[in-house]
Amino acid sequence: MNPVPDDDADRNETSTERLDRNWASLLQELRVVQTGVQILTGLMLTIPFQQRFTELSTAQQDLYLVSLVFAVLAVVTLISPVALHRLLFRRHAVAELVDRSHWLTLIGLVCLGLAMTGVLVLIFDVVAGTGAAVAAGIVALIVFAIMWIILPLRERQKSGKGPRTE
Numbered sequence: 001m002n003p004v005p006d007d008d009a010d011r012n013e014t015s016t017e018r019l020d021r022n023w024a025s026l027l028q029e030l031r032v033v034q035t036g037v038q039i040l041t042g043l044m045l046t047i048p049f050q051q052r053f054t055e056l057s058t059a060q061q062d063l064y065l066v067s068l069v070f071a072v073l074a075v076v077t078l079i080s081p082v083a084l085h086r087l088l089f090r091r092h093a094v095a096e097l098v099d100r101s102h103w104l105t106l107i108g109l110v111c112l113g114l115a116m117t118g119v120l121v122l123i124f125d126v127v128a129g130t131g132a133a134v135a136a137g138i139v140a141l142i143v144f145a146i147m148w149i150i151l152p153l154r155e156r157q158k159s160g161k162g163p164r165t166e
Contacts, residue, residue, distance in 0.1 A: 019094040026081065026101055034078055037112050041071040044119070060125055067118025070111045077108035113144040 013021065047053060047064065056064065081101035088097050117140040125133035 016094070019098055022098045023085075023094060023101075026098065026105065030078060030081060030105065033109070033112070034075075037071065037074045037078055037108070037115075040112075040115065040119070041068075041075050044068050044071050044115075056126070060122060063118055063122050063125070067115050067122065070115035070118060074108050074111035074115055077104045077111060080104045080108075109148060113141075113148060117141055117144065 011018070044064075044067065053061075081097075081104055084100055084104070085097055088094075117137055120140050121133045121137040124136040
């Protein structure tokens with residue numbers, strides 16, 4: 001017997017309670033990811049001030065800059081739900097808050113995956129050469145696609161439930 005409710009109606013909650021639960025769940029997810037993305041970005045911001053940074057090729061410096069942009073975009077989009085909440089606070093706009101924050105979080109995760117892939121490629125390029133860097137980048141993109149897109153979508157499809165529109 002499956003202890004998980006088969007339907008949201010089994011939760012016996014109002015639409016407002018469901019929105020509050022969704023918001024709390026989203027905040028918990030953001031707490032998990034924000035620390036890592038902020039540490040990654042903070043470390044990346046120090047790299048140009050290292051003595052050996054000037055030894056990187058122009059292509060490597062460009063890759064660093066693109067990766068940094070994606071890291072900063074990840075920080076911005078993953079922190080934006082908090083700013084959105086602050087500006088919508090006490091305006092009875094929880095449905096909009098949850099919806100917009102959902103999309104900002106997805107965009108932030110894509111940016112984070114691209115930033116991490118870029119950093120990985122740069123490190124492999126410096127340490128092991130271009131061929132290893134390209135291979136590492138391809139593997140990273142495949143792993144991110146499987147873990148962050150394919151598996152979650154497959155689970156959603158297996159559950160037979162789409163997102164609620166209420």
